[in-house]
Amino acid sequence: xxxxxxxxxxxxxxxxxxxxxxxxxxxxxxxxxxxxxxxxxxxxxxxxxxxxxxxxxxxxxxxxxxxxxxxxxxxxxxxxxxxxxxxxxxxxxxxxxxxxxxxxxxxxxxxxxxxxxxxxxxxxxxxxxxxxxxxxxxxxxxxxxxxxxxxxxxxxxxxxxxxxxxxxxxxxxxxxxxxxxxxxxxxxxxxxxxxxxxxxxxxxxxxxxxxxxxxxxxxxxxxxxxxxxxxxxxxxxxxxxxxxxxxxxxxxxxxxxxxxxxxxxxxxxxxxxxxxxxxxxxxxxxxxxxxxxxxxxx
Numbered sequence: 001x002x003x004x005x006x007x008x009x010x011x012x013x014x015x016x017x018x019x020x021x022x023x024x025x026x027x028x029x030x031x032x033x034x035x036x037x038x039x040x041x042x043x044x045x046x047x048x049x050x051x052x053x054x055x056x057x058x059x060x061x062x063x064x065x066x067x068x069x070x071x072x073x074x075x076x077x078x079x080x081x082x083x084x085x086x087x088x089x090x091x092x093x094x095x096x097x098x099x100x101x102x103x104x105x106x107x108x109x110x111x112x113x114x115x116x117x118x119x120x121x122x123x124x125x126x127x128x129x130x131x132x133x134x135x136x137x138x139x140x141x142x143x144x145x146x147x148x149x150x151x152x153x154x155x156x157x158x159x160x161x162x163x164x165x166x167x168x169x170x171x172x173x174x175x176x177x178x179x180x181x182x183x184x185x186x187x188x189x190x191x192x193x194x195x196x197x198x199x200x201x202x203x204x205x206x207x208x209x210x211x212x213x214x215x216x217x218x219x220x221x222x223x224x225x226x227x228x229x230x231x232x233x234x235x236x237x238x239x240x241x242x243x244x245x246x247x248x249x250x251x252x253x254x255x256x257x258x259x260x261x262x263x264x265x266x267x268x269x270x271x272x273x274x275x276x277x278x279x280x281x282x283x284x285x286x287x288x289x290x291x292x293x294x295x296x297x298x
Contacts, residue, residue: 014040020046020047020051021046027048030046052106060114065122097143098135098142102135102136112174122171130247144182147173147183150171151186152170154190166192188231229251
């Protein structure tokens with residue numbers, strides 16, 4: 001028994017967790033945090049690299065990730081005149097279903113390639129992944145066919161990064177290649193409509209997720225029941241929607257029908273302040289970027 005426990009602890013320490021980040025400082029912080037919790041040995045489980053450049057040698061049983069938001073990927077290059085310029089970054093990987101510069105669509109494809117057969121994934125994605133045409137439609141259709149895309153959690157605005165950013169958590173399992181589609185039914189939980197949260201004044205708490213956890217029923221995903229906020233959509237319903245869009249909401253937004261249902265004034269003020277602070281930071285970034293260009297031109 002003691003030997004078995006020692007083997008499990010060694011596996012947990014050296015072989016369970018691994019990750020990749022393109023930013024050195026983030027990788028260092030993550031490595032330090034893991035070490036403080038007894039994870040890792042002489043070799044760090046976190047590598048510094050562009051994880052989208054290529055697949056991994058080892059596949060994982062579980063992938064949990066919140067990729068960086070931002071619709072387009074680009075790199076800074078030095079042109080023939082010695083000036084900096086931006087160029088769209090595409091990943092031509094044979095294990096991807098489609099080529100696109102959309103980072104979230106690339107991360108979604110990348111996560112699928114990281115999974116073992118029957119491996120499970122939970123990935124945070126913005127709304128555009130659910131409805132974008134072109135490569136987005138191709139990727140959604142292939143994902144529904146080749147994986148069991150069983151759950152979509154629609155999060156309120158203001159939960160990730162900033163008020164107004166609309167995020168979701170997509171849950172799916174990778175499956176063996178088959179002639180028939182693996183997704184039979186996708187369940188959507190709407191935690192967005194008529195819900196109001198902010199990062200500071202009214203943050204999302206564990207109690208706010210209890211009903212979703214109960215509805216998700218991790219013990220048996222086949223024993224689920226529809227509720228006001230939890231509904232199931234068949235594969236045929238999904239693929240027959242325009243562009244196979246998964247951007248589905250069915251609850252009525254009470255704030256649009258009755259002003260009495262608007263959030264409390266202090267909450268609205270807090271949201272406005274947060275939005276203004278974010279906008280100011282963005283303007284500062286633009287100002288600094290313009291200043292750099294003026295220096296380069298001079």
